[in-house]
Structure formats: structure tokens, C-alpha cells
Amino acid sequence: MTSFWIPLSSSSVFVSNSTTKTSSIALSSPSRFSLNSENLRVRRIACDYSSVEIKDVSYRPPGTKIDLLNRVSFSLPERSFGLIFGRSGSGKTTLLQLIAGLSKPTSGSIYIQKYNDDGRPYNSPELLHPGKVGIVFQFPERYFVADNVLDEIVFGWPRQRGGLQLRELLASRLHKAMTSVGLTGISLDKDPQSLSGGYKRRLALAIQLVQTPDLLILDEPLAGLDWKARADVVKLLKDLKKELSLLVVSHDLKELAPLADQSWRMEMGGVLRSESLHI
Numbered sequence: 114m115t116s117f118w119i120p121l122s123s124s125s126v127f128v129s130n131s132t133t134k135t136s137s138i139a140l141s142s143p144s145r146f147s148l149n150s151e152n153l154r155v156r157r158i159a160c161d162y163s164s165v166e167i168k169d170v171s172y173r174p175p176g177t178k179i180d181l182l183n184r185v186s187f188s189l190p191e192r193s194f195g196l197i198f199g200r201s202g203s204g205k206t207t208l209l210q211l212i213a214g215l216s217k218p219t220s221g222s223i224y225i226q227k228y229n230d231d232g233r234p235y236n237s238p239e240l241l242h243p244g245k246v247g248i249v250f251q252f253p254e255r256y257f258v259a260d261n262v263l264d265e266i267v268f269g270w271p272r273q274r275g276g277l278q279l280r281e282l283l284a285s286r287l288h289k290a291m292t293s294v295g296l297t298g299i300s301l302d303k304d305p306q307s308l309s310g311g312y313k314r315r316l317a318l319a320i321q322l323v324q325t326p327d328l329l330i331l332d333e334p335l336a337g338l339d340w341k342a343r344a345d346v347v348k349l350l351k352d353l354k355k356e357l358s359l360l361v362v363s364h365d366l367k368e369l370a371p372l373a374d375q376s377w378r379m380e381m382g383g384v385l386r387s388e389s390l391h392i
């Protein structure tokens with residue numbers, strides 16, 4: 114289903130735990146979309162939805178005796194926007210790194226669950242493949258390596274010479290990613306470091322989008338930007354959530370909380386409803 118660009122408005126509910134004791138529950142009731150078609154195959158595809166499920170995830174770094182995360186659970190339905198916030202040191206970045214597959218949970222699981230339109234699981238859960246997750250670190254521009262925009266975007270691409278079909282596929286992905294982030298007006302020869310703050314963030318997003326992830330994770334996407342660039346990035350994220358799931362860690366609740374679906378956000382270290390956020 115993920116290859117079909119059917120716009121869904123979806124919702125997500127997060128409940129978090131703290132780094133103390135209890136596990137958390139996740140509620141999710143994404144809006145469903147049913148094509149008015151007699152074609153059964155189309156109906157079937159349109160009704161299913163999937164969700165990234167984090168179940169009882171704990172993490173203790175190797176060689177330490179401290180649990181940085183203790184039985185965290187939540188679910189993020191496809192094409193929804195999840196916002197994680199919380200005090201410094203509560204484990205937000207650690208959680209993102211686990212979801213992105215950069216480290217492994219000590220216990221618990223991270224998987225994709227597909228559901229029928231009646232909310233029942235469609236099949237057995239599948240592990241979330243790291244190749245389907247993109248991650249944009251805090252201050253991503255610090256990790257740019259190339260001296261022009263094109264090389265920066267294609268840095269991770271296959272080195273072997275592919276056939277025409279592969280090159281066409283990569284070219285179309287490049288075009289789509291650049292269009293999605295509004296980079297088409299920028300010369301591909303430009304030095305990435307010469308771009309404005311907001312355009313550097315767009316480039317960082319394009320680098321991930323070109324890999325066509327199902328889930329895009331962002332750590333503090335507004336950090337260090339001036340007000341105009343912040344507004345640009347917020348608008349961009351709003352548009353992107355129509356295409357894929359976004360999971361964002363940020364302290365910038367005023368700007369980003371309105372993008373999160375329904376009335377829930379996840380606070381590391383406690384459970385909080387949006388009405389108590391005063392945003």
C-alpha cells in the first residue's frame with residue numbers, strides 16, 4: 114500500500130512512559146479511506162493501513178548499568194506526524210536512534226503492523242527495516258561532505274553503473290525529492306555550505322527523501338534557524354506529512370505541536386495531553 118499516494122488524513126495517539134517504571138500504551142485510530150470502486154483490489158489497498166509500532170522498548174548502553182529507556186511503547190500510523198518532547202536527557206535522541214536502527218534495543222521490538230480497515234491486524238508484524246527509515250540529525254548541515262548540491266544528495270547512491278532503467282529511477286527520485294522540499298530553483302553546482310540556513314535544512318531533507326523512506330525522523334529540525342527559515346521548515350514539514358510518516362523530536366512546541374495529529378503528543382518522562390500544553 115505504501116506505494117500508492119492516496120492522501121489520508123490520519124491521527125495518532127501517543128502515550129509515553131518515563132525512564133522510571135511503567136510501560137505505556139498507544140492508541141491509534143487513523144482515518145480510513147475507502148475508494149468508491151467496484152474493483153476489489155483497489156478497495157482492499159485503500160482500506161489497509163500500517164503503523165510503526167514501538168513495543169516495550171528498553172535500552173541500556175553496552176557496559177553500563179543505566180536504563181536510558183524503560184519499556185517505551187507507542188504507535189505511529191502511516192502518514193501521521195508524531196511529536197516527541199521532554200526534558201533534556203530524557204532519552205529522546207536515544208529513542209530515535211533505536212527506531213532508525215542505529216542501535217539495538219536491549220529488549221522490546223520495533224515493527225510495522227498492517228491493519229485491515231476494521232482495525233484488525235492484516236498479517237504478522239514485520240520488523241521495521243532501517244532502509245525504510247530516514248533520519249535527519251540535529252544541525253544536519255554539519256555533516257555535509259560534498260562541494261556541490263548534486264553530489265551531496267547522491268552521496269549514498271549505488272556506485273556501480275546501473276542500466277538505463279536504474280538511472281531513470283534515480284533521476285526521478287532526485288527530481289521528486291528536490292520538488293518536495295522546494296529545492297528546484299537551486300543550482301545543483303552550488304556549494305551546500307553557501308546555502309541559507311533554511312535551504313541547508315531543505316537539502317538535508319532531500320538527502321533522506323531520495324531514499325524514499327516510509328518514516329522520516331527529525332531531531333530538533335528548527336534548532337539554530339532564524340524566524341523565516343523556521344517558518345519555511347514548518348511549512349515544509351506540514352506538506353511532507355501528506356506523503357510519509359514523520360517523527361519529530363523538538364523543544365519547539367509552539368511551532369510544531371499544531372502539526373501533530375489529533376490531540377496527542379508524546380512526552381518523554383510523562384504523559385501529557387495537548388490541552389495542558391497551553392500552545
Ligand SMILES: Nc1ncnc2c1ncn2[C@@H]1O[C@H](COP(=O)(O)OP(=O)(O)OP(=O)(O)O)[C@@H](O)[C@H]1O
Nearest residue numbers: 174177181199200201202203204205206207208381
Ligand atoms: N552510550 C551512553 N552511555 C551512557 N549514557 C548515555 C549514552 N548515550 C546517552 N547517554 C545519556 O543518556 C541520557 C539520554 O540522552 P539523550 O541524548 O537520548 O537525551 P535527550 O532527551 O535527547 O536530550 P537532549 O534534549 O538534551 O538532546 C543523557 O543523560 C545522556 O548523557
